[in-house]
Amino acid sequence: MTNRPKNRSLSTLARTGLLGLAVAAIAGCGALDELLSVDAPSRVSAADLENPATAGLLVASVANEFRCTLTYYAAASALTGNEWRDASNNSVLNIWDQRVHDTSGYGSQYASADCGSGQPALYRPMSRTRWLADYTLGLLSEWTTEEVPDKAAYEAEVALYAGYSYILFGESMCSVAFDEGPEQMPADAFNLAIARFDQAMAAGASGDILHAAQVGKARAQLNLNQKSAAMSTASSVPDGFAFELHYSNAEAVTRNKLWEFNIDHQNVTVAEPYRDVRFADTPDPRVAVNDANATNSQTGIAIFVSEKYPEPSSPIEMAGYAEAQLIVAEAHIEAGNLDGAVSIFNGLHRAAGLPAYEGDMTATALMTQLIYERAAENYLEGQHLQDLKRLNIPLYPPTGTDDGFGGAYGDEICFELPATEFQNNPSISGG
Numbered sequence: 052m053t054n055r056p057k058n059r060s061l062s063t064l065a066r067t068g069l070l071g072l073a074v075a076a077i078a079g080c081g082a083l084d085e086l087l088s089v090d091a092p093s094r095v096s097a098a099d100l101e102n103p104a105t106a107g108l109l110v111a112s113v114a115n116e117f118r119c120t121l122t123y124y125a126a127a128s129a130l131t132g133n134e135w136r137d138a139s140n141n142s143v144l145n146i147w148d149q150r151v152h153d154t155s156g157y158g159s160q161y162a163s164a165d166c167g168s169g170q171p172a173l174y175r176p177m178s179r180t181r182w183l184a185d186y187t188l189g190l191l192s193e194w195t196t197e198e199v200p201d202k203a204a205y206e207a208e209v210a211l212y213a214g215y216s217y218i219l220f221g222e223s224m225c226s227v228a229f230d231e232g233p234e235q236m237p238a239d240a241f242n243l244a245i246a247r248f249d250q251a252m253a254a255g256a257s258g259d260i261l262h263a264a265q266v267g268k269a270r271a272q273l274n275l276n277q278k279s280a281a282m283s284t285a286s287s288v289p290d291g292f293a294f295e296l297h298y299s300n301a302e303a304v305t306r307n308k309l310w311e312f313n314i315d316h317q318n319v320t321v322a323e324p325y326r327d328v329r330f331a332d333t334p335d336p337r338v339a340v341n342d343a344n345a346t347n348s349q350t351g352i353a354i355f356v357s358e359k360y361p362e363p364s365s366p367i368e369m370a371g372y373a374e375a376q377l378i379v380a381e382a383h384i385e386a387g388n389l390d391g392a393v394s395i396f397n398g399l400h401r402a403a404g405l406p407a408y409e410g411d412m413t414a415t416a417l418m419t420q421l422i423y424e425r426a427a428e429n430y431l432e433g434q435h436l437q438d439l440k441r442l443n444i445p446l447y448p449p450t451g452t453d454d455g456f457g458g459a460y461g462d463e464i465c466f467e468l469p470a471t472e473f474q475n476n477p478s479i480s481g482g
Contacts, residue, residue, distance in 0.1 A: 128223070143160050188247075210250040
C-alpha cells in the first residue's frame with residue numbers, strides 16, 4: 052500500500068506549485084465553490100479533497116499532469132542530451148543546451164520552469180505529478196470498492212504514472228528527495244518506480260496499462276543494472292504494443308512541445324549527428340529529419356526538423372514493444388547470447404525497412420549497435436539523456452566546445468537538487 056503524503060494546507064500546496072492542480076482536480080464535482088467559500092485558502096486542508104466522489108477526477112488529473120510532464124521532459128532531454136541544438140541564442144535555451152546549470156537564480160531553469168513555459172521544464176512538473184499520484188494512491192487505499200467501484204482500475208493507472216514519474220526523477224537528477232525526506236540517490240528512485248509498477252500489476256492491471264507497467268519496470272531494472280531481471284520482465288510485452296500519450300492544439304499547455312519548439316517556434320534545430328542517420332547506407336526512417344529551408348530569425352542558423360512530431364497533436368510513445376525488445380537484447384549481449392541480440396536488431400530492422408545487421412559478432416560491436424538502435428527507436432522520447440550516462444556515450448558537442456554564442460559546453464548531464472528543495476526540506480542540510 053502506498054503511504055499518502057502528509058496532509059498539507061492549500062497555502063503549502065500553493066508554495067510548492069500544487070494548488071492549481073488540487074483545485075483543478077475537484078473542479079466540476081460541485082465542491083469547488085464551497086471549498087473556496089471558507090474563511091481563507093490557508094485554512095483549507097488537503098482533507099477537503101478526500102471525497103470518494105473526486106476519485107475519477109483525481110485519476111484524470113494525474114494522467115493529464117504526466118502528459119504535460121513527459122512532453123516538457125522529452126524536450127529537456129533532447130536539448131541537454133545531444134538530440135537538439137539551440138538555434139536562437141535565447142539565454143534560457145543556452146542554459147539547457149550548454150549543459151551548465153545552477154541550483155538557484157537564472158541558471159536554475161530546470162528547477163523553475165513549469166508546464167505552460169515556452170522552454171523545457173523538469174523539476175516542477177515531475178514533482179507535482181509524482182506528489183499527486185502518490186497522494187491519490189493513498190486516498191484510493193483508504194476508500195472501499197463500494198465508494199469507488201473502479202478502484203482497482205484507478206489504482207493500476209495511477210500507480211503506472213507514479214512509477215514513470217519516479218523513473219524520470221532517477222534518470223534526470225543527480226540525487227532526489229521526496230515528501231521532505233532525506234536526500235537519496237537515483238537508484239532509490241528506480242526502486243520506488245519498481246514498487247509502483249508492482250502495485251499497478253497487483254491491482255489487476257490489464258491490457259495497455261499492464262504492458263506499460265512491464266516496460267516501465269524493465270526500464271527501472273535496467274537502470275539498476277539488473278539486466279537478467281529486466282529481460283524477464285520485458286519479455287512479456289507483446290509485439291505491436293505501444294502506449295502513447297496524446298496532445299492537442301486546444302491551448303498552449305496541451306501541445307506537443309517537441310513540435311512547438313522545433314517546428315513552430317524554430318528555436319531549436321536537430322543536432323548534427325541526427326540529420327542524416329543511415330544504416331548500411333540506407334536512411335533510417337526512425338530518425339527522419341528534414342531541412343526546413345528556413346533559418347532562425349535571430350541567428351540565421353539553419354533549422355532542421357524531425358518528422359516524428361509533425362503536428363501539435365502528435366502523440367509521444369511512453370512505452371512500447373521496441374523499447375522492451377532492446378532491453379532484452381542488451382541482456383542477451385551481457386549473457387553472451389550474441390545471436391539473440393542480432394535477431395532482435397534484425398526484427399526491428401525488418402519493421403523499419405532496413406537491411407539486416409551483418410557486422411562483427413563481438414560483444415563490443417553489438418553494444419555499439421545497441422547504442423545506435425536505442426538512439427533511433429527512442430529518438431526524442433526522453434530516453435537519450437539517461438543513455439549518455441548509463442552507456443558512457445561521448446557528449447556532443449564535446450565538453451569545452453564553443454557554443455557559437457560566447458559560451459562553452461559543459462558536462463552536467465544530471466541535475467542537482469535545486470535550492471528550493473534543500474532550503475525548505477528539514478531532512479536535508481540547510482533545510
